Amino acid sequence: MGLMSDGSPERSAGRPRDSSIDDRVLEVTRQLLLEVGWDELSMRLVAARAGVGRSSVDRRWASKAELVLHAILGETPDLTPFSGTDLNGWIGWLAAGSHQLFSQPDVRVAVPGLLLALQENPALRNTLWGSFSGPAVALYTEHVPAATSTQRSDAELDARALLVLAAGASLFLTTVAVDDNTEELRARIAELLTAASGQSAH
Structure with a gap:
């Protein structure tokens, strides 16, 4: 269960969540932070580098801040x-x-x-x-x-x-x-x- 911007539990998907996508996106987020910095980092850029659809990222993390927190701190x-x-x-x-x-x-x-x-x-x-x-x-x-x-x-x-x-x-x-x-x-x-x-x- 991830952090949502409104403090609510993560939205449920119709299919089981693919943890390999999560791992890839989080690793790419950490890499891009070092490459381009916070200001230039975007959900679109992360999705493109990770090779996943933007919608897949949006379903998992409601904002760039939430994504970055998950990437650097972990889910729990x-x-x-x-x-x-x-x-x-x-x-x-x-x-x-x-x-x-x-x-x-x-x-x-x-x-x-x-x-x-x-x-x-x-x-x-x-x-x-x-x-x-x-x-x-x-x-x-x-x-x-x-x-x-x-x-x-x-x-x-x-x-x-x-x-x-x-x-x-x-x-x-x-x-x-x-x-x-x-x-x-x-x-x-x-x-x-x-x-x-x-x-x-x-």
Whole structure:
């Protein structure tokens, strides 16, 4: 099920969806981002390069922003690194994974255009945040004792705050504070996030 611009589930096709088309289109999208950039990228260009009909692309993705998000982020978050880890491991991977994501060449090319597109499309923005924060928040709260609804709400709030801090720091490091984008500083960010979580008292 893909992200739709209105936040609704993907439209159902009359025939089973051909995953080979999806894979080809997504790979071409990543290639074209590096070749022509966000501004010159179009659904028409992607379809032509991938050797599929424009209608096939339109049925799967409602907009260029949705297509690019799917190409660079995947359809759902990869939670494999969180499997079997503890709270410190969750935070450590969050910091490392965010930096890894924003360091990818295709992501760096797409970010400026995507930020504008998401600003203009609240439904897609909310769907993106919900789809990627929800599973990570759920994993975080598994490690936090919460006997009451208030404690559970506080734990979820902490998780979302850590997500925002880690992703925001990584975005800033890879776009603005590039001279300070060092292993030492990134390790310190992870340490601060871990310490902040440990100091939380509700």
